[in-house]
Amino acid sequence: MENNPRILVVDDEDRIRRLVRMYLEREEYFVDEAEDGEQGLKLALENNYDVILLDLMMPGKDGLEVCKEIREQKATPVIMLTAKGEEANRIQGFEVGTDDYIVKPFSPREVVLRVKALLRRSSSATFVNTNNSSKDMLEFTHLLIDNDAHRVLADGTEVGLTPKEYELLYFLAKAPDKVFDREQLLKEVWKYEFFGDLRTVDTHVKRLREKLNKVSKEAAKMIVTVWGVGYKFEVAND
Template identity: 45%
Template structure:
């Protein structure tokens, strides 16, 4: 069955080019030109992935991503013409799995789409198999792709889930940001702030006190490691 991708961009030329490249890879692509329509369609019938422009009429991309994240863990790749790091970080903090800065190579975007979909569907391969990971009140069911804390469901993006499960599979082992980009994202290059933002979001969801993290701890000069509480 082909993957359904919703491309959201108010520039018809950009949307057409993106759609053409994604369709070549066998995906079924729908295009919309404003945030309100994108949100309506995505909430009614969630796609397998959304390519989302940041600057949109009616409702901006950040709002669309935030609202979508409240309901469904749909992978999101954000397109932005803004080059400042703060804009990319805000997009990631809102829940985007990846971002591409305009102008961009359509082929590069298509490869990013494949990477995000592979991670969303193949968490078991990234995290070392199926099974259940437990750490006190935190339970990660790798096979079901589900996380609970104190019995309550924790909504994670596919990248957040992969990162958490990978760290829990390798407790007390320090990883650099570059190593995590390679092992979890599958990138041999990239912006290390991507890892930093995802760690920050994870801490807000799985730490007893995100301001004083005890599970996902910083190893100064290296990166991060997972410290089980139980």
């Protein structure tokens, strides 16, 4: 039980917290609750959670503010809970570092499936191989991706990425010059077996480029937009 995932549920509606908690505890997850953004942020920064479920619209500090402040210190995967009419806010959520979102009203079983999918991706991304003779590493002129250590170096400087940004970069870099459309990336990187917002991909690509660009403009240029299709990882001939 010690290694069971620990989940934080932040929502100002007691009914939703109780319902989500009940379904997550059936999966033998440890669940903590917070009834507002301030309390949620405090718990998120003081503890190491595997996933945070974060309501967007709350009195006081809202989900966007909480996610932004979490991202300044931690890369904990975040699933935003939003209402149907908050599409623009969902896009803002991706901009500040949200990994996924669920639209209210939702099925508790969907929440469990989304959490499980995010846990699978996070655990595979942070896996460390102790066998040094078989390093899982991708090396390019301006970029090094060490998948065993879950590290990215651009021109020798480490780049701090969230789990989802790292997964996206690693997936593209494993197939240089191959073009992937947004639907493919949602399926392969986000593991969506259901419909997802295609702009999820666009916002993550934008953030990934911005982080790489701060360290190496050449590394950032390797993520190329293929207009009308999708994205590819382009290796410079130098």
